[in-house]
Amino acid sequence: MNNSRVFNEILATCTLIIMRGIVPSLTEFQGQLKDRIEQLCLDLEEEKHSLQKIDALRRLTCLVLDAHARKNFGAQSISWHGYELEHAFYGYNNGTLFTEQHAIALFNNDDEVITHYALQLATLSPVPLPGSQLRQSLAFQLPNVKPVPTIVPPKLEPIVTPETRPARRDFWPSLLTQLFVVAILLTVLWSVCRYFLLDGM
CATH class of the missing domain: 1.20.5 (Single alpha-helices involved in coiled-coils or other helix-helix interfaces)
Incomplete structure (x- = not known):
């Protein structure tokens, strides 16, 4: 399935953001993310998935990636402002990006493929999402769906070396x-x- 490959690439890119990898150009980075999201949606459309569910998945993908980009790029003194995927797809006057209705569309368990993708994205989300109770009950209904663990950048502990005293010379x-x-x-x-x-x- 092509959409599985593209979705895995999106997850890998999200992991890169979480691990605070080096991004030479925000413009190119945003363009690559946008292209992958568009490709994923096109592949899902070709497989005759619901357009409403595809739109909800796109919204969730934008929300998760934007949240991680703002958080982790900000920690590196890099601003994601002006590069938000939400605005690239939905403009600036679209209201709330991801609502309870979008969550219901994704997590009502009548489309296993999209539900699987949505659960993985929800697990990676650094912000609370609508429909948390619905997701929790769904996780028990789908034992084969293994959420992706949240990847936390390792906290580097300072290396403490014992203080070496200069050799005392008995003059x-x-x-x-x-x-x-x-x-x-x-x-x-x-x-x-x-x-x-x-x-x-």
């Missing part, structure tokens, strides 16, 4: 040892010189 003992050695050498040298001088006389 005076070292100096005294050197002076002692020099004194011995001078004594030996003086004795040798005296011996030869006396012998020569």
Whole structure:
């Protein structure tokens, strides 16, 4: 199923956002996301899924991706404002993007494929969604649908290394040892010189 491949690509992109991966260009990134969402919807239309359900799934996809982009890009001092998928698909005067009615359309369990996709997106959502009770009851009805676990960027603990103290040099003992050695050498040298001088006389 082509839509399964495209949907997995959308999930992989969402994971990239969550893990705060590097995005060189927000314009290209938004364009790629928009293209994948459009392709997913076209594939679902070709398989004769309900247009109402497809629209609800598109809304949920935009909501989840936008929420993660605002949160995780914002943590990197990057603004997602002006690149929102919600506005790319529905403009700026469309009201609430995802409502209780959209949740009912997705989670009424009469379209297993779309319900499966919706459950995975809902599990990844960083914001509360309408229809939470309906999703919970549906999760028990569909044991084969395994929600994708929320991926939390690993918290890097500071590496604490034991403080290395500079080697303490015992100055005076070292100096005294050197002076002692020099004194011995001078004594030996003086004795040798005296011996030869006396012998020569």
